[in-house]
Amino acid sequence: MNRRKIFEFTGVNLLRFFILITGIFLLVFLYVIFSRGGKVVSWEFLTQAPRKYMTEGGIYPAIVGTFWLTVISMLLALPLGIFTAIFLTSYAKPAWLVRIVRVAINTLAGVPSIIYGLFGLTVFVRIFHFDVSILSGSLTLGVLALPVIINASEEALRSVPRDFREASLALGATERQTILRILLPTALPNILTGTIISIGRVAGETAPILFTAATFYTRMLPSSVMDEVMALPYHIYALLTEGSHAEKQVPIAYGTAVVLMAMVLIISALAIVIRYNIRKKRKW
Template sequence: MRNKTFRFSSIIEWGTLLLSTLLVCFFLVVVLWEIISKGSAVISWDFVTKVPSDGMTRGGIITPIIGTVLLTLITSIFAIPFGVCCAIYLQEYAEDSWLTRTIRASIRNLSGVPSIIYGLFGLALFVQALQFGTSLVAAGLTLGLLSLPYIITTTEEALMRIPNSTREAALAVGATKFETIKDVIIPSAMSGILTGVVLTLSRAAGETAPILFTGAAFYINGTSGFINQEFMALPYHLYMLSTQHQSIEEVRPIAYGTALVLIIVVFLLNLTAFYIRYKYRKNEN
């Protein structure tokens, strides 16, 4: 009787998981089909390489693409060194005390803060207090703050997977703690670190709320590559075309095309993360 009950319970649990997975995949396919079917009709070489014109009703999206690339670059320069170094200190140097546990809990709590809060904080700190103004650098630093908790958490988890025996072996042959971390621990955890970094940057590249207050512009005539000026970005461009444009029906095809390009960019970043993980795991084996 107990075996029958256990078997019935297992079937219910397995069926629930399968149904949930199929339901999620169904909605994902529906959304992707909607965007791909309507966006692919707009995608062309001119659409990707020309600047927006006539109030974004014509032309291409090269300006938002350049803005997104520069924004992600500034975010990387700020978030990656600070995030990785912070994770190394917490995992390899800091003692297990109430202060360290409080810092870790605070970092994980920051991961759950809505992105629009980061946008308001970036407005107060970078735009007003530090007087960067609404600019590319202010938006990039704001996204860097948003990315820090994720990079710290993923890097620390990658370091935690390295067994202590590896550290002890390096120390036993005369290596210093710094040399052990630099030459043994970080190379062994590199696949996890880089995967977390790339996935975090792909998320940051698709954020709208943090750049809404800190530098994203509705329309720029031409291209702008100066970090102290306003810029156009793909997520904000898509938001404006879909909700705020005066001729929403006219620009709806451009919105679908922009959405498809943004999905392709995020997909390529995620594909890069999977490739990095595969490459480093293959080298480790």
């Protein structure tokens, strides 16, 4: 009896220990990033272009670049993703097509991001001749975000009660009217939550834009989607691995990380707030 108690005590506390260490790591991690990078972030840092080969100045072009990459990738991924989710939840015929589409989605979700980069390089940069540009990078990121958006949208659409759909059909609405006027509006907040999370993911990806969109140093803001851009995640990487003034570049890298991290955190917090409000309002 006593031995069993000891086992239970040790076991449960071992689990506590594991989760405690994970939490402590997260705290140390956030502390290191924010304490070292926080000092660097200022209004000038956010609104000025880099100077003197990246050793001074701000990161404004990288913020703009990340903004455009994210927005354009969503323009591709969002409609495709939502329509695919509608196909999977409302039509879903024939069964063999559904099975193939599912395998494709699951595989796309697991393909390493560097392979997306190579795909973008071959297809968008070289075959379509978009060159290294915002467009190539956004399309690559859009394909990468697609499985996340499909899964989130599908789950959202499935969470709409069957009665809603049946009531609408019984009132004489067509399949299309039911989807557009009943299912989509009801599922929209949940779809948004999923989309917002994938925006955070896309904004932070580095490997897919290495050869498709990113450039280390430009003082110019992009003038069209065919321009190369700076981007926040790539900027961090480049500051750490290129140039020869590590003592000046590392603090800027921390500062950039704070900006990127803050963006991702704000975006995730937004998603959590939306999700919380939906749960509170929902009456079924």
